[in-house]
Amino acid sequence: MAIYSEEMATFIWRNGETIPWEEATIHVNSVGHASVAGIFEGIKAYWNETDEQLYVFRLQDHMKRFLNSIRMVRYGFVYSMDKLCESVLELSRANEYRRDVYIRPYIFQKGIVRELLQAVPGKETELIIDSWPFTSYRDPDQAIDVCVSSWTRIADNVLPARLKCFSNYHNGRLAAMEANVNGYDWPILLDGQGKVTEGPGACLAIVRDGKVVTPSITSSILESVTRDTVGRIVTEVLDIPFEERVIDRTELYICDELFFIGTGWEIMPVASVDRLPVGDGKAGPIGRAIRKAYGEIVRGIDTRYSQWRTPVWL
Numbered sequence: 001m002a003i004y005s006e007e008m009a010t011f012i013w014r015n016g017e018t019i020p021w022e023e024a025t026i027h028v029n030s031v032g033h034a035s036v037a038g039i040f041e042g043i044k045a046y047w048n049e050t051d052e053q054l055y056v057f058r059l060q061d062h063m064k065r066f067l068n069s070i071r072m073v074r075y076g077f078v079y080s081m082d083k084l085c086e087s088v089l090e091l092s093r094a095n096e097y098r099r100d101v102y103i104r105p106y107i108f109q110k111g112i113v114r115e116l117l118q119a120v121p122g123k124e125t126e127l128i129i130d131s132w133p134f135t136s137y138r139d140p141d142q143a144i145d146v147c148v149s150s151w152t153r154i155a156d157n158v159l160p161a162r163l164k165c166f167s168n169y170h171n172g173r174l175a176a177m178e179a180n181v182n183g184y185d186w187p188i189l190l191d192g193q194g195k196v197t198e199g200p201g202a203c204l205a206i207v208r209d210g211k212v213v214t215p216s217i218t219s220s221i222l223e224s225v226t227r228d229t230v231g232r233i234v235t236e237v238l239d240i241p242f243e244e245r246v247i248d249r250t251e252l253y254i255c256d257e258l259f260f261i262g263t264g265w266e267i268m269p270v271a272s273v274d275r276l277p278v279g280d281g282k283a284g285p286i287g288r289a290i291r292k293a294y295g296e297i298v299r300g301i302d303t304r305y306s307q308w309r310t311p312v313w314l
């Protein structure tokens with residue numbers, strides 16, 4: 001049952017002006033990002049100069065997560081996995097990308113804002129694929145200073161971290177702002193039990209006694225594609241033990257290395273937690289090795305794992 005009348009207003013107020021309701025349009029980007037129910041993905045494609053090829057990294061895996069998020073919010077959805085992946089390639093060709101690119105598919109419920117709260121399952125949606133060039137270079141010595149946030153990570157029965165929707169990011173934004181005003185680069189969020197989860201936009205791993213350890217996928221984290229890639233690199237390329245388990249806050253203070261892992265951040269070492277240096281306070285050897293291997297795999301310099309790279313150019 002609709003709780004609002006179906007009638008529309010004739011005028012709307014916008015930026016100091018009363019204008020006809022129909023004229024209050026904004027760019028589709030803004031709608032998606034502003035929408036409570038917006039679901040999105042973050043994908044990167046890497047240019048390989050030697051192959052003269054742009055490789056989209058783990059495209060199917062990102063689209064699988066996108067479809068899972070869409071399923072959780074019960075959107076009516078008409079595109080297949082193949083169509084989604086092909087659309088990313090078509091867009092990249094249309095933009096004539098011959099450099100590193102960030103790709104942002106997002107979807108939101110069509111219609112007016114007040115309908116969002118009615119949350120009718122199967123409602124028509126709008127799907128956007130946006131993209132923009134970026135440069136994937138970070139100083140290998142770069143390492144950031146982080147804090148443990150006073151904000152608690154959203155729980156699965158509150159606002160699931162597994163669901164990649166824009167609304168979830170307010171939790172991380174609050175934590176990031178707090179970190180920022182207190183002079184840290186980024187925060188780490190704990191769950192309701194005080195156990196380590198992730199950062200506002202990346203998962204994390206620690207190194208203890210030569211073993212790489214990361215919170216499990218049921219630890220109020222996004223099911224990160226990079227986390228999976230790092231697990232494979234650690235065990236298969238570097239031949240280092242890898243463990244998924246609950247991590248205590250105090251392990252952050254005594255671990256040998258700590259790094260964030262995610263599509264956006266790639267592999268980002270942490271120099272200190274709550275002003276306690278991690279190891280010797282610099283990017284550690286295992287994090288460096290993972291970062292190097294990751295950089296070579298995503299770009300196809302290391303030709304293994306070709307199933308993870310979808311070429312854009314035919």
Ligand SMILES: Cc1ncc(COP(=O)(O)O)c(C=O)c1O
Nearest residue numbers: 201202203222224225226262263
């Ligand atoms: C909250 C959060 N956790 C983890 C990740 C890392 O996920 P992925 O490796 O799939 O990029 C992201 C990346 O967007 C994120 O926003």
